[in-house]
Amino acid sequence: MILGALRQTGRLFALAVEVGRAIFKRPFQFREFIEQFWFIASVTILPGALVSIPFGAVIALQVGSLTQQLGAQSFTGGASVLAVVQQASPLIVALLIAGAGGSAICADLGSRAIREELDAMRVMGVSPVQRLVVPRVLAAMGVAVLLNGLVSVVGILGGYFFNVFLQDGTPGAYLSSFSALAQLPDLYISELKALVFGFIAGIVAAYRGLNPRGGPKGVGDAVNQSVVITFLLLFFVNMVMTGGYLQLVPPKGG
Amino acid sequence: MGIEVVVEGLTKSFGRQNIWQDVTLTLPAGEVSVMLGPSGTGKTVFLKSLIGLLKPEEGRVLINGVDMVNSPERDIFETRKLFGLMFQDGALFGSMSLFDNIAFPLREHTRKKESEIRRIVMERIEVVGLLGAEGKLPGEISGGMRKRAGLARALVLDPQIILCDEPDSGLDPVRTAYISQLLIDLNAQLDATMLIVTHNLDIAATVPDNMGMLFLRRLVTFGPREVLLTSEEPAVAQFLGGRREGPIGMSEEKDAAALAAEATGTRTARPAGPREIVPQLEPSPGLPPRRAVTRRRERVLGLLDRLPPAARAAIERTYATGGAAPAPAAGSGA
Numbered sequence A: 001m002i003l004g005a006l007r008q009t010g011r012l013f014a015l016a017v018e019v020g021r022a023i024f025k026r027p028f029q030f031r032e033f034i035e036q037f038w039f040i041a042s043v044t045i046l047p048g049a050l051v052s053i054p055f056g057a058v059i060a061l062q063v064g065s066l067t068q069q070l071g072a073q074s075f076t077g078g079a080s081v082l083a084v085v086q087q088a089s090p091l092i093v094a095l096l097i098a099g100a101g102g103s104a105i106c107a108d109l110g111s112r113a114i115r116e117e118l119d120a121m122r123v124m125g126v127s128p129v130q131r132l133v134v135p136r137v138l139a140a141m142g143v144a145v146l147l148n149g150l151v152s153v154v155g156i157l158g159g160y161f162f163n164v165f166l167q168d169g170t171p172g173a174y175l176s177s178f179s180a181l182a183q184l185p186d187l188y189i190s191e192l193k194a195l196v197f198g199f200i201a202g203i204v205a206a207y208r209g210l211n212p213r214g215g216p217k218g219v220g221d222a223v224n225q226s227v228v229i230t231f232l233l234l235f236f237v238n239m240v241m242t243g244g245y246l247q248l249v250p251p252k253g254g
Numbered sequence B: 001m002g003i004e005v006v007v008e009g010l011t012k013s014f015g016r017q018n019i020w021q022d023v024t025l026t027l028p029a030g031e032v033s034v035m036l037g038p039s040g041t042g043k044t045v046f047l048k049s050l051i052g053l054l055k056p057e058e059g060r061v062l063i064n065g066v067d068m069v070n071s072p073e074r075d076i077f078e079t080r081k082l083f084g085l086m087f088q089d090g091a092l093f094g095s096m097s098l099f100d101n102i103a104f105p106l107r108e109h110t111r112k113k114e115s116e117i118r119r120i121v122m123e124r125i126e127v128v129g130l131l132g133a134e135g136k137l138p139g140e141i142s143g144g145m146r147k148r149a150g151l152a153r154a155l156v157l158d159p160q161i162i163l164c165d166e167p168d169s170g171l172d173p174v175r176t177a178y179i180s181q182l183l184i185d186l187n188a189q190l191d192a193t194m195l196i197v198t199h200n201l202d203i204a205a206t207v208p209d210n211m212g213m214l215f216l217r218r219l220v221t222f223g224p225r226e227v228l229l230t231s232e233e234p235a236v237a238q239f240l241g242g243r244r245e246g247p248i249g250m251s252e253e254k255d256a257a258a259l260a261a262e263a264t265g266t267r268t269a270r271p272a273g274p275r276e277i278v279p280q281l282e283p284s285p286g287l288p289p290r291r292a293v294t295r296r297r298e299r300v301l302g303l304l305d306r307l308p309p310a311a312r313a314a315i316e317r318t319y320a321t322g323g324a325a326p327a328p329a330a331g332s333g334a
Helices: A002-022 A030-070 A073-114 A117-123 A128-166 A171-181 A184-210 A216-248 B043-050 B073-080 B098-109 B114-127 B143-155 B173-190 B201-206 B225-229 B234-241 B256-264 B291-306 B309-320
Strands: B005-014 B017-027 B032-036 B058-063 B083-086 B161-165 B193-197 B210-215 B218-224
Touching (some): A002 A128, A030 A073, A030 A128, A073 A117, A073 A128, A073 A216, A117 B073, A128 A171, B005 B043, B017 B058, B032 B173, B032 B201, B043 B161, B083 B143, B098 B114, B114 B143, B143 B161, B161 B173, B173 B193, B210 B225, B218 B225, B291 B309
Parallel strands (some): B017 B218, B032 B193, B161 B193
Antiparallel strands (some): B005 B017, B005 B058, B210 B218
16 A cells, blocks of 8 residues: 555656656657647636635635734735735636646546557557647746746735725735835745646646556546545645745845 | 567556557568567557557667657658558548548659559459449448558558558458468568568468467467467467367457366367467469568577477478478469
């Protein structure tokens, strides 16, 4: 049981290393990359924007109510923006990339695997990792980074709207607390998180997709597992990265 | 000329289930070989092991000095470019048209211009008789057409070794006869080493130079076709006769009780004497003669004193009639 879990983990890491190496191998599958990039972007942009508006609002309302009780209402803007940029946005991106992009990648690779298309590729001396997995992982990473920007902006706008119009906050206080508490490294870590989450989502989806067990039902199971495994990994990695960031980068307000 | 494939002591298991063990044989360069065996004896697993898709636990598969079992992945990928493998159901890429499917190896491995790729692909499409269907997706054509498209794709890189996984399954007898002729014609044109895995008796009787049979987790025999065709080994005789009486049961192997009951029961009359050996197919008119024929004659005549008497007699009969050149069998793809 434990040995099995360790073996799976080892193989997952081996695939990650293989992908990392194959990224630099020529020829790069540019067309496949563009197609996948477009596909993942098209299935994540709209849900991303729609999810981030209420999410930004929820955070603004919650933080606003809290700061009001503490008498620190003027810091609402900064606090909610930091929560959106650093935590909410990368996680929303991760859930979307894993749920919408990763599941599609996993299902696609899985059905190719059971139809022996991947074997056929290997037989022709073409590595499925280089031909199929690398463009997909890179596309997931690229979309994650860009989507993170979009979700951050939409989330902040949503937060601003709810704070100013529903909680009677002042625009000036919102913006000034923003620049008092937030700093550029907050944005960097946010984008770095999105990049890493995109990588993990792509790798896990590819790993489960390349190794489905049994026939079509195995593909369904693989998709299901890939999403669950990705979520578990992402929240764990997010914790580690947040902890590391808070230790390494001094807070601006302090 | 094709490349010799040497298999030594190959053993493969899935978990605790042993598929076959200690398989040792040599596919002679440029000759056509057939691997027979009842369903579920690991014939496809054997093919996939030859090409390095599956890794047997023991043994070696040597091709040009590269061991497809244990060599580094990079060497294996390089060596695979010498292969053409025809999958059982074609294994075409579902998202690509037949043309793109067949052009795939060329686009991946060569720097040919698109016009030249088009020429080569259309040539292969014509060989397998799919002209007019090149724009279709694999989901839009019949199983037999997918199979032929898979064969065309396996052929575009002019492989030295061609492996066919059940080329007849899902085809009617006429199409099977065409495929048999096509395989022989290909051998005449490319002089490639070929291994066909099948349980079709017509292909087995007319196509190969060499035959082997997998049964009960081992290689029953492998050698010149006459050896297997004249073999009195119960499993081989039962299989070639297509009878129920014998060691092969519905679920691979019969138990002792079933065998004993069979022995006491009435047996269907068996044709007396040795089975008749059907002459091998010849390439279609207009094609060059198969270069493998002369090579094989020398090789087999050298082996002669080590073969069982029935096989020896059959070989001598074949070669006594001047290499047995029958009229070209019905159906020449040309």
